[in-house]
Amino acid sequence: MLAAWILFVCVTTLVAAGVIYGDAVTLGGLRTALRAAGPADTSILARTPAPPRDVVTLDASVRPVLTEVLGPGGGEVDQVARSDSMEIVGRPTVGDADRTLVASYAGIERHAELAAGHWPVSGGSPIEAAISESAAGALGLHLGDRLTVVDPLDQSTRLDLEIAALWRPNRADPYWLANPLELDGVETHGSETVRGPLVVAPADLAASTIRQLDVQWRARPDVEAFRVEWIDGVRTGITALRDRLGSALPTHRDFTISTGLPALLATLGRSVLVTRSGIALLTVQFGVLAGYAVLLVGGMLLERRRLDTALLRSRGAGTGHVAALSSIEAFVLAVPAAVIGPWLAVVVVWLVVNALPGDAVGRPGLIASEVDLRVGAPALIGSAVAAAACALGLALPALASGANLAGARAALGRAAARTLPQRLGIDLALVALAGVAIWQLRLYGAPLVRDVRGSLGLDPLLVAAPAIGLLGGGVIATRAVPRAAEIAQLVLERRRDLVASLGARQLARRPLRYTRSALLLMLAAGLGTFAAVDAATWSRSQQDQAAYQAAADVRVVVPDYPALPAGALGGAYRSIPGVTTAMPVLRLPLGVGRAVREAPLLGLDPAVAARIVGLAPRTGGSGAPSAVDALGGSAPEDHTLVVPGRPLRLSVVLDDDIRAAPGLEAQSAPVHGDYPGVLVSAILRDGDGMLHRIEGGRATLQGPNQRVEIPLTVGGTGPEAIAVAYPVAIQAIEIVINPEEGTFVAGSVRLRGVASSESTATSDWTAVAFVPASSGWLWTTISSVFDVPPTSGDRLTVGAKDALFASSGEPIATYRFAPPFAEAAPLPAIVGTRFLEATGLGVGDEVDADVLGIGLKLRIAGSVVTFPPLDPAKPFVVVDGPSLELRRFLASGDTVEPAEWWLATAPDAGESVVTTLGEARYSAAKVIVRADLARSLSGDPVALGIVGALTLGSLAALAFAAVGFVVSATASVNERLGEFALLRALGLSVRALAVWLSLESAAMLAFGLLAGSLLGLAVAALVLPAATLTSTGAAAVPPPSVIVPWPAIVPYLVLGAALLGLVLVVVRRRLPAVQISSVLRAGDR
Secondary structure (H helix, E strand, O other): OOOHHHHHHHHHHHHHHHHHHHHHHHHHHHHHHHHOOHHHHOOOEEEEEEEEHHHHHHHHHHHHHHHHHOOOOOEEEEEEEEEOOOEEOOOOOOOOOEOEEEEEEOHHHHHHEEEEEEEOOOOOOOEEEEEEEEOOOOOHHOOEEEEEEEEOOOOEEEEEEEEEEEEEEOOHHHHHOOOHHHOOOEEEEEEEEEOEEEEEHHHHHHHHOOOOOEEEEEEEOOOHOOOHHHHHHHHHHOOHHHHHHHHHOOOOOOOEEEEEEEHHHHHHHHHHHHHHHHHHHHHHHHHHHHHHHHHHHHHHHHHHHHHHHHHHOOOOOHHHHHHHHHHHHHHHHHHHHHHHHHHHHHHHHHHHHHHHOOOOOOOOHHHHOOOOOOOOHHHHHEEEEEEEHHHHHHHHHEEEEEEEEOHHHHHHOOOOOOOOOHHOOOHHHHHHHHHHHHHHHHHOOOOOOEOOOOOOOOHHHOOOHHHHHHHHHHHHHHHHHHHHHHHHHHHHHHOOOOOHHHHHHHHOOOHHHHHHHHHHHHHHHHHHHHHHHHHHHHHHHHHHHHHHHHOOEEEEEEEOOOOHHHHHHHHHHHOOOOOOEEEEEEEEEEEEOOOEEEHHHHHHHHHHHHHHOOOOOOOOOHHHHHHOOOOOOOOOOOOEEEOOOOOOOOEEEEEEEEOOOOOOOOOOOOOOOOOOOOOEEEEEEEEOOEEEEEEEEEEOOOOEEEEEEEEOOEEOOOOOEEOOOOOOOEEEEEEEOOOOOOOOOEEEEEEEEEEEEEEOOOOEEEEEEOHHHHOOOOEEEEEEOOOOOOOOEEEEEEEEOOEEOOOOOOOOOEEEEEEEOOOOEEEEEEEEHHHHHHHOOOOEEEEEEEEOOOOEEEEEEEEEEEOOOOOOHHHHEEEEEHHHHHHHHHHHOOOOOEEEEEEEEHHHHHHHHHHOOOOHHHHEEEEEEEEHHHHHHHOHHHHHHHHHHHHHHHHHHHHHHHHHHHHHHHHHHHHHHHHHHHHHHHOOOHHHHHHHHHHHHHHHHHHHHHHHHHHHHHHHHHHHHOOOOOOOOOHHHHHHHOOOOHHHHHHHHHHHHHHHHHHHHHHHHHHHHOOOOOOOOOHHH
């Protein structure tokens, strides 16, 4: 009975743990997602224009509505009022450069740090104001300065201010909504740049003469108090917020509501539904296993008491008496188990969550403070229901035993070879169901489905597929036990050793005595193995997904207008401590007729990509390195001018002779020879293979030996200067003619030579080995209204046929001096399988594509299913970036700057690199960090819920198997006391009997653990590639690889050894107590 009670406690603990764990993981995942989301997604911004006198009245009406919308947990609601842009009186301005605004921020002291002075106090004259340190530096203001601001549209609106405080914002605080004016002190809208704000007390702003204010309410829910059951209510309230605000005010006002919170809550609601459903279904599956264990123990108790029960019936006890006795016995066991189970479940859940491969609650080791692991009503109800079911399961076998004494004795002598489900073929039907479930899971790719209304949910059959597969495989494996025993008997009966032969005969003669406990062992080992493989596979998949999405340790998205020139970005990134490799990446749209439109075209350096890409692309057959290597060697023949060394400057020496066009002197405005009307620029190919147009200085229209410098550095002349990536080569030199307005000009420009210098301040120039006259380079006209392409050579002749006329002072002609290039071969490309499907092409085919209006001929060198970080569901193309850049330049003369930079960092340097990239000079529009992505993905509540539920279930299965196996071994000894007494009477020793039973137990343990582990591995290999999902319910990209953590399977071997040792102890203690004479006399009676 002790074993039965332990089993009851395990069942109630499992059910309560499933409830508590489901709530813990979903709530922890919800709060983690809310913390990780951006301010725009977690805040509500309600705004309306209003005069200052109405601000207090509006706040009294709006604030309660917003507080109610945030839900029972509440949150923060802060009011912000801002004026339109204002001018600072007496300050010289350039356009709108020095405009500012006046504002009040309720509660600013909770979200900013006071750097100097004191927060403004209302009622002063002049009005006290606070300004951020960055804005003060931009406006040249200091503590104690006085200034006057006016409305540029109404000069009578004036405010006299005194700077009473300098402050700095907490940049991570969602209060600021990532507003650049409030965080950085500057905000640009079109041609207007505003610096500020000047923060005054709310009462002073309300009493001001400003005509109109932009009144805002910034509301944020309390993440630490937010609960799962509030999701739908908060989302519905936000949706109806505009109408509720309108009805709350006495007069109509137009409110603008800006928030991403409803969409975020909708996504999180789906995630929570999937998590809870998955955990509930898995708990039910393990509950079925627990029911089987209870019925197994009940059946063993029935067999042990069969004669006693039959004796009671023969003496007049009816079914009701037997049921009452069994029910009272089960009730005595169930009540303590129902009470203990929920509290023990809290401890188990705490241990399981802290042992998960990812962090389910946001911060490792803080589950107790992050999530309230309390025993609530659902856990108590679940435990009570589980205890009642256990009591019923224990009493049912007794109720079913209606045989008399003679029938009971006959039943003991006739052992059935197969169970009722086996005789009816139910086990085969279960295997067929498992096959269908696993086939559908692999076919659909996920256990998530949508109903007719489009709601996301779990298909119970697909979620149950692993458990059904394990159970089906287990019941089939038990059919092999008697057959294996029969074979062993035939082999062993020829030997002189009686013990082994007797053991094999018993297994063959009474297989049900062993297969029931063996099935429990198989299910425990299978579930444990599957759970361990699932956890390891999921953990590796999160790392792979992060590596795929990031493509490198750090991926930097460059804005359209970076602070640094594109040619200096590589040097800037490489100068960051911790960055080991940097690679520019081109991203362009590609089209192929009507079949493919706007497909992403990725251009990268194949040699560098092999070292920097975090996850190798997956191909259909060949490895990713060979596929990427197919992109190499595709550059056109190189005739560029390589500049040796590491120059910081280049120079071009020109002889210019641009004069008034002959015959048009009268119509032309005067042409001044000292006018700087010749612009020089160079198209450079840097060490990354990228082309950059770098503008140099100007030369005068007339004059020999004019040296024009082209700088190759930015950011100063000292060690802090950032240079282009070396080595550099000159792809072309461009000359722009830009004479004075109203002139007709003609003449020539002669290129005498090129020089370089490795200093920035001296005049030491080193001539580059380049003779323009004999270089073979050609002059071509890029843009000219009047001129035609000139002849080749080192001398450029302009206006030879038609004079150049400068009508507006803008450049009137551009010429390029560049080497000739033969027509290039098709550009090798790696394409996605979707691209092949859309175009109907194959590997080796050539195709004409369009890239931003420029024709590009591609040769498909290989195909891949995935390539980081591209979406495999859409067509994509990957090419050699430098070759693509050169082909586009030769076709159009335009250069395309890298859209991204992929960086490899030293170990443990990622965080410092990201911090540095946040500085404005690095122009990072977006930074994707693989480590951060991995941490975020590892907190996915859907996967963590399933992994944790499997872990709980496997622990429970181990407990069930241990209890069932020990009970089975004990019952087996008790059932065969007569046999043992007879064998003892025939001369078999206690030691031989112990060896016999030990061999039986060891055989069942080995069979159960080995078959179960193999079964778990097989089901994992079939199911996990299709069942590993993201938090949105989509299949993981890249597809997961099944990882077998062999050390995690060791506990099952330890369990087997412990069980065998326990059985040996039970047997050793029981066998010596067998009294031969009394047992034999009892058998006679």
